[in-house]
Amino acid sequence: MSAELPEDEARVDEEGERPVGPGPLAYVGTVVRWNPESGSGAVRTGSGRELEFEVEHAVVLGSLVAGPRAWAISVGQHVGYDVGWTSRGLRVTKLFPPA
16 A cells, blocks of 8 residues: 655655655655765664765765765765665665755
8 A cells, every 4th residue: 555645745766656765755864974085974764773875876866966976965964865785784875855
């Protein structure tokens, strides 16, 4: 069973099921570590778990992109994110401004 949402509130994948960007169904967390030189950091989830990310291996969207190979990410910033399983475990695969 899926909730009916207006198109402008959440973007979904091709099957119309999974949130793929900002919207009420997206995960929201706080950046707790960020190293702009290496492009790596971590997001703390609402439950307190820390999920790591590397911008080289994640999709960064919206106002979090400051320019080519430059990101407007800072410690303490609230971000929307998506996760996926990698060879290194569960990681952030997408970062975007929260809705």
